[in-house]
Amino acid sequence: MAIVTEPQTSSVLTHLRQDGTAQMVDVSAKAVTTRQATATGTVSTTAAVMALLGAGELPKGDALAVARVAGIMGAKKTPELIPLCHPLPISKVTVDFELGTGAVTILATVKTRGVTGVEMEALTAVSIAALSVYDMIKAVDKHAVISGIQVLAKSGGKSGDWTVPAAVPDESESPA
Template identity: 60%
Template sequence: MNQQYLTQNPSSLTHLDQTGAACMVDVSDKAVTKRIAVASAMLITRPDVIELINSASLKKGDVLATARIAGIMAAKKTADLIPLCHPLALAKVSIDFDCNLALGSIAIRARCITNGQTGVEMEALTAASVAALTIYDMCKAVDKHMEINSIYVEQKSGGKTGDWQKESEHD
């Protein structure tokens, strides 16, 4: 990291110390508040694959049930996967799916809740991503052209910055 940049912008990157070394943010002085984050991902496939998923006709079993469990497990392991994330005591993780037969898509939505000193955005993003990857893994034998995209935080609440929601492209 450019030392001149750090001198001019010392607080611009919270995961770097004054020398530019990576560091975990100290949250010990932050208030414990209820924190919620919702993240989404989109899996694009074919309508016939959606039909197979909805009818539980794939050889690997119930795709959405497996993806839901994988997403929940991933949220719980986020601090093991993302080096500077704080380990959190998650109070709730939920994963929902919206299968659109006409579009051949599955919208994945992960919601994480904790009472803590730091947010749960990374846990929600990890949950949505791993749920999408699990669907891909279980369906790749029937569609090698699937895509996973549009992974983002939809909204978050709690903490010093309060509530935030992603603006729609249509607003």
């Protein structure tokens, strides 16, 4: 079970030198640990498009199969896409979908044994999978929206485990 904590904040940007130029952080002294991150994102569309998506009947084919492979490829290509990300020996990537009536939620989990976390790889997997879904449905819905891309949880490393805090209902909005 993951521990829910507040995100750590720091006033030091580790990817910037004192003169403001970018640098790749030296992680050579960090311990190798098992690290995992899960991210999510949503593609909103119409109920009619969701029916086609769920049945694999979009004009371009099975969008979910394509998006799953695209997300896995995205995770593997993260250090090529994000300049200051370290290349990591990724040991596992999963990309899953939850179909709703007007949206598909994408969940990606990435795992490694390494010296730095895999949050960026999980975010990239979700982003690329979402872009692939969008590409596959744009012929039938040019108004689809990609949103809500975020890290849900991470584990391993010096900073420990973290899970996004659950949304707490605003008591001021409850019925009187």
